[in-house]
Amino acid sequence: MKEWIRSRRWLGAALVLALPGIHFAQEGALFTGERNTIAVFERSAPSVVFITNKVLRRDFFSLDVYEMPQGSGSGFIWDPQGHIVTNYHVVQDANVLTVTFSDNLTYDAEVVGVEPNKDLAVIKVKAPEAKLRPLPVGSSGTLKVGQTVLAIGNPFGLDQSLTTGVVSALGREITSVTNRKIRNVIQTDAAINPGNSGGPLLDSQGNLVGVNTAIITPTGAYSGIGFAVPVDTVKRIVPQLISFGEVQRPGLGVSLVDDQVAQRLEIEGVAIYNVEPGSAADKAGLRGLSRNRRGQLILGDVIVNIKGMDVRDFDELAYALEQCIIAGTVTVE
Numbered sequence: 001m002k003e004w005i006r007s008r009r010w011l012g013a014a015l016v017l018a019l020p021g022i023h024f025a026q027e028g029a030l031f032t033g034e035r036n037t038i039a040v041f042e043r044s045a046p047s048v049v050f051i052t053n054k055v056l057r058r059d060f061f062s063l064d065v066y067e068m069p070q071g072s073g074s075g076f077i078w079d080p081q082g083h084i085v086t087n088y089h090v091v092q093d094a095n096v097l098t099v100t101f102s103d104n105l106t107y108d109a110e111v112v113g114v115e116p117n118k119d120l121a122v123i124k125v126k127a128p129e130a131k132l133r134p135l136p137v138g139s140s141g142t143l144k145v146g147q148t149v150l151a152i153g154n155p156f157g158l159d160q161s162l163t164t165g166v167v168s169a170l171g172r173e174i175t176s177v178t179n180r181k182i183r184n185v186i187q188t189d190a191a192i193n194p195g196n197s198g199g200p201l202l203d204s205q206g207n208l209v210g211v212n213t214a215i216i217t218p219t220g221a222y223s224g225i226g227f228a229v230p231v232d233t234v235k236r237i238v239p240q241l242i243s244f245g246e247v248q249r250p251g252l253g254v255s256l257v258d259d260q261v262a263q264r265l266e267i268e269g270v271a272i273y274n275v276e277p278g279s280a281a282d283k284a285g286l287r288g289l290s291r292n293r294r295g296q297l298i299l300g301d302v303i304v305n306i307k308g309m310d311v312r313d314f315d316e317l318a319y320a321l322e323q324c325i326i327a328g329t330v331t332v333e
């Protein structure tokens with residue numbers, strides 16, 4: 001019986017080797033998609049950094065000042081001058097910032113500018129020029145649902161982690177730390193966990209298409225739905241943060257009635273509370289609240305449309321104004 005089994009095994013091996021058209025895969029061979037993913041990661045990883053946010057505390061007894069880690073996240077090199085883009089909530093309230101590169105060398109950094117309403121921030125690192133390798137910047141306006149995307153970051157402090165997925169949806173809205181809406185957000189199923197915040201979302205060519213920002217989760221960990229601020233928004237905001245430290249927004253020269261008050265009064269649109277003398281709104285003849293002889297408030301103008309975009313609350317008004325240029329002319333209904 002043992003001899004029969006040995007002969008069957010030998011015969012089977014001989015038959016397999018003799019069959020034409022059968023080829024054994026070479027050990028370690030990779031598919032084209034895998035080779036592309038590896039190439040994108042190897043090319044992009046040196047541009048992604050780990051950011052540690054520290055605050056200063058004073059010891060109650062000795063009065064000595066010491067640093068205490070407050071949080072951490074990811075970021076990526078924006079230009080050869082050492083500017084790094086990340087999320088605002090990663091660097092919020094930081095006294096000391098350090099940046100760790102892919103070779104585990106750490107350098108000090110400082111905040112250059114922040115835009116809490118979009119959860120974006122720019123910091124600047126003092127590192128050798130050879131380490132400052134900016135990511136190529138793509139476009140989020142041409143993204144398609146189903147398109148492959150890659151996220152690189154430092155989830156749970158595990159540096160240089162890569163996750164892959166697809167664009168799950170476009171045009172989503174999330175809420176920033178200031179409770180303002182961030183519009184046209186990219187939804188992806190590429191795993192994003194705590195520590196990924198501020199890291200890049202890349203397309204299959206390695207171009208930046210978004211900044212990983214938030215997740216929807218009942219537990220605090222990844223549940224299949226992540227969000228990234230679109231790169232078209234980043235391209236508009238980051239140069240202003242570098243130049244001015246904040247976003248330069250056009251304004252009408254008015255103060256507005258609070259949305260909650262307007263809703264209680266069933267006002268459809270944004271009611272003007274006061275018009276600044278000499279402002280563009282003043283020159284255009286817009287009017288705010290006033291009082292009659294009895295001291296009763298009289299409703300003034302209500303803004304319902306700017307540049308063809310309907311305006312129902314302050315958030316929609318702010319978004320409409322973001323699409324305008326400073327010192328430009330805009331049609332207001």
